[in-house]
Amino acid sequence: MNFASDNAGGASPEILRALVGANSGHEPAYGADAFSLQAQEALSRLFERDCAVFLVTTGTAANALALAALTPPWGAVLCHEDAHINDDECGAPEFFTAGAKLIGLKGAQGKITATALEGALAAYPRGLVKQVQPAALSLSQATECGTLYALDELNALTAIARAAGLQVHMDGARFANAIETLGCTPAEASWKAGVDVLSLGATKNGALACEAVIVFDPARATDLPFRRKRAGHTLSKGRFLGVQMVAWLENGHWRALAHHANAMAARLATGLADIPGVRMPWPRQVNEVFTILPGGIDRALRAAGARYYDWGARGLTALEAPGADEVFVRLVTSFATTPADVDQFLKIARASA
Numbered sequence: 001m002n003f004a005s006d007n008a009g010g011a012s013p014e015i016l017r018a019l020v021g022a023n024s025g026h027e028p029a030y031g032a033d034a035f036s037l038q039a040q041e042a043l044s045r046l047f048e049r050d051c052a053v054f055l056v057t058t059g060t061a062a063n064a065l066a067l068a069a070l071t072p073p074w075g076a077v078l079c080h081e082d083a084h085i086n087d088d089e090c091g092a093p094e095f096f097t098a099g100a101k102l103i104g105l106k107g108a109q110g111k112i113t114a115t116a117l118e119g120a121l122a123a124y125p126r127g128l129v130k131q132v133q134p135a136a137l138s139l140s141q142a143t144e145c146g147t148l149y150a151l152d153e154l155n156a157l158t159a160i161a162r163a164a165g166l167q168v169h170m171d172g173a174r175f176a177n178a179i180e181t182l183g184c185t186p187a188e189a190s191w192k193a194g195v196d197v198l199s200l201g202a203t204k205n206g207a208l209a210c211e212a213v214i215v216f217d218p219a220r221a222t223d224l225p226f227r228r229k230r231a232g233h234t235l236s237k238g239r240f241l242g243v244q245m246v247a248w249l250e251n252g253h254w255r256a257l258a259h260h261a262n263a264m265a266a267r268l269a270t271g272l273a274d275i276p277g278v279r280m281p282w283p284r285q286v287n288e289v290f291t292i293l294p295g296g297i298d299r300a301l302r303a304a305g306a307r308y309y310d311w312g313a314r315g316l317t318a319l320e321a322p323g324a325d326e327v328f329v330r331l332v333t334s335f336a337t338t339p340a341d342v343d344q345f346l347k348i349a350r351a352s353a
Ligand SMILES: *Cc1c(COP(=O)(O)O)cnc(C)c1O
Pocket: 057, 058, 059, 060, 061, 063, 084, 085, 140, 143, 144, 171, 173, 174, 203, 204
């Protein structure tokens, strides 16, 4: 019953087999191998245009390098205050951009509102030399609250950003889970909705360690080969990154993995919603369930060995906040979660309600 995160499990057996398969023979180094080229082609097909693709091993590197390509050191990146780039990357975006400022915007359920975005743009006027210059908008899809921007919300935000001369980055650590729920094409959820650069995460959705920086206009990617190398993310045996992406995409494997992860979260959310005293402050949209548990249920689950994070009161309004004997927790499912894990968790929760 490990619901700590979607990186608590291992890697998909298909991807591990593909890695072993890529082990024999010799290949050009530093990403010039056949697998990396295949990954680039497969992603271009998937996104329905020729993209520039830079594979790296962590989402932090993908985000930080992507943002470095979008902002000068005196620029600002507008993001949600709870965004991974703002809260969980130890200053990597600031470091790789050589000091650009991250500005955290408010918004319920992890989502930036148009009003907050317009407010920030007004607070940092173009050309005012004493202030950083807004250069990029960064949106997380899915958000850190496990919620989604609907396509119309996405289009509205990117239109405001573009009109103000900003480029748009998307943190897609859980892009696969998002696509699974949105039911649209990857192109519709990214460049067709105004996204310039996407950090596409494969690791949390079944890869061993593989994330892609995807630049939809390759003409804007000319400095990224140097930035990636300088960051120490140009793997000499690049084939092992390329093959992970190829295997992840092959035969819709990425969709199947995300489908399973989301389905396990749906099973968990539906079961929990029926238990007296359990509160669900936000809708379950991807593979994360945020729930307020009565203390007794939390204690019983932990005593039985269930693993998950206490989320404090992060993102909750005063009305939603946990009461005296309640805890707000995050439960994350993955391709490796089994229905038996979920059912066991629900059984214990029900019995201690
Ligand atoms: C996990 C995650 C990342 C990537 O994190 P790494 O640990 O650096 O791979 C980026 N953004 C979001 C929203 C995440 O959840």
